[in-house]
């Protein structure tokens with residue numbers, strides 16, 4: 001991992017002072033300093049090398065978070081907020097040691113208001129738990145990262161998580177009404193409102209969304225809910241190639257149908273999951289799309305599915321399989337859910353990118369991905385939320401091919417930017433993509449972000465070394 005100009009870890013005396021301060025406010029079982037017990041907090045799902053903290057604190061309430069940030073400031077110790085550690089960009093890893101502040105114990109859903117169509121939950125609540133709470137009142141929280149059973153809602157806000165349903169419903173930021181946040185100086189602030197609209201001052205809640213734990217620690221979220229769709233229909237549409245599939249999905253959208261998902265799996269992704277889910281895909285399929293529609297009635301949802309499927313057939317689809325019930329629907333989705341793990345098992349090493357292009361450039365991106373694999377001599381499998389122009393591109397390689405894999409990734413990121421796209425649609429910049437940010441964002445844009453960071457965290461103690469490249473000038 002490239003860590004240029006890393007500052008040293010905190011001195012032993014600083015950690016000693018911090019622990020002494022924390023012992024005043026927190027119970028013993030909230031503090032972990034045993035290296036064996038801290039080891040899981042040194043990793044996330046990014047595949048980055050582990051980075052050990054000096055201490056892990058498990059907050060139980062907002063006051064605990066305040067105590068940690070005050071003690072950290074007094075002793076000059078960095079703090080890395082952590083949800084449930086499923087991030088894919090190394091954002092939750094303590095680059096410079098110090099405290100990992102885990103939100104895993106703050107996991108209550110406090111309130112679901114059917115009349116105001118909102119929900120209030122602790123930041124550490126598991127996303128699936130938040131969704132279930134909304135559904136228990138006949139409401140719907142749409143953002144559905146594929147990690148929803150193992151990630152936290154605070155982590156989703158911190159990364160502005162998306163998911164397959166973003167095509168129709170948008171991403172996490174579209175559902176954040178308000179946030180309780182603890183700033184680097186330990187002060188608690190409430191940002192946003194419980195109202196649907198508000199234009200009162202800068203939209204600071206929006207600034208926190210996607211800030212990856214660098215501007216404040218989210219302790220509580222107030223989320224907008226929508227009515228629960230009453231019917232869902234799902235189909236698996238097979239194509240000869242990913243290119244044909246990508247043209248067809250644009251055709252579906254321009255025909256005026258907005259499915260809730262248009263998930264693409266390319267040939268290499270299909271090959272990877274075929275062994276685990278035999279007989280699910282036609283043998284001649286070079287790509288598939290998982291097409292899912294929903295609506296207030298069964299007829300409406302099915303009508304949309306039929307229209308979308310017809311457009312796909314007109315534009316070259318080989319086959320459409322429509323799920324007849326929930327069991328068949330799950331059979332269509334199962335290979336997609338297995339992909340991340342299956343690809344990981346299929347190679348000695350994997351780098352997972354999450355690029356997005358304007359949808360009209362998706363065919364070019366898919367062609368470029370094939371070329372990149374051939375040029376750099378590595379296997380590249382792609383899948384993802386292609387309806388949004390968002391592809392998870394996985395570079396699979398043997399350990400001795402690291403340099404080739406890195407070149408393939410850089411080629412991919414530059415190609416994406418050249419097509420008017422972005423290097424992260426969902427996973428964030430964190431640590432692993434930090435040094436590529438200047439490829440996409442101009443110096444004045446980076447400078448504005450450095451000023452914001454300096455204003456909110458003048459001592460640079462909150463998740464330092466993430467998002468913004470190290471050592472850049474502020475203007």
Ligand SMILES: Cc1cc2nc3c(=O)[nH]c(=O)nc-3n(C[C@H](O)[C@H](O)[C@H](O)COP(=O)(O)OP(=O)(O)OC[C@H]3O[C@@H](n4cnc5c(N)ncnc54)[C@H](O)[C@@H]3O)c2cc1C
Pocket residue numbers: 044045080081082083084085086087088090091092103123124144145146147150151152153154155156157158159160161162163164212213214216217218219340426427430463
């Ligand atoms: C199998 C798998 C599938 C995935 N699918 C998707 C997907 O479809 N869409 C998607 O968007 N992502 C996906 N992800 C990535 C990941 O799940 C999301 O980024 C998720 O939002 C991270 O939540 P977390 O609680 O695990 O956060 P963590 O990994 O713990 O932290 C991620 C970042 O958020 C910060 N953070 C966490 N909690 C807080 C807080 N309370 N306050 C301030 N900062 C905080 C951390 O400092 C870090 O920078 C997937 C991951 C896996 C492993």
